[in-house]
Amino acid sequence: MKKPWLAIIIGFIITILVIFAGILVLFFLPASSNSVEIIAEVTKISAPTSTPIVRYTWIPSPTPLPTDAVAQGKGFQIGNFAQIVGTDGEGLRLRSGPGRSYGVNFIGLDNEVFRIIEGPIEADGFSWWRLEAPYDASRNGWSVQDYLQIVTSP
Secondary structure, eight states: OOOHHHHHHHHHHHHHHHHHHHHHHHHHSOOOTTOOOOOOOOOOOOOOOOOOOOOOOOOOSOOBOOGGGSOGGGTOOTTOEEEEOOSTTSOEEEESSSSTTSOEEEEEOTTOEEEEEEEEEEETTEEEEEEEETTEEEEEEEEEGGGEEEESOO
């Protein structure tokens, strides 16, 4: 009497071995000459950098006031510090040039302190001083003397 189940088990084992051998051949045989090699190229792109904003201030032709005309008793002179006062919370427009026709660079707030860096220049019936924030040189502009008060230090 033959044992048919033994033939089935042997056939199953042979089938598994053939499949396993096929998988090994696929993974471990050297690549044929017809294969295509793909090479990826990586290009490093630097992150963008910020470009500083450069503002050019045109100095108008009005002549500066003579030294004796400057209110020396009030201490307005280049290098001193001035504080914004009397705007009733509206702030003071610091302009790109000494006069009302110039654009506003920014608005300084009451009690904000600036260094006087240029002036005075008489225009539009006011004495104008160029101010600069001691903590940020880009915050600068021309302001009328009427809303400034000299302080001893920032």
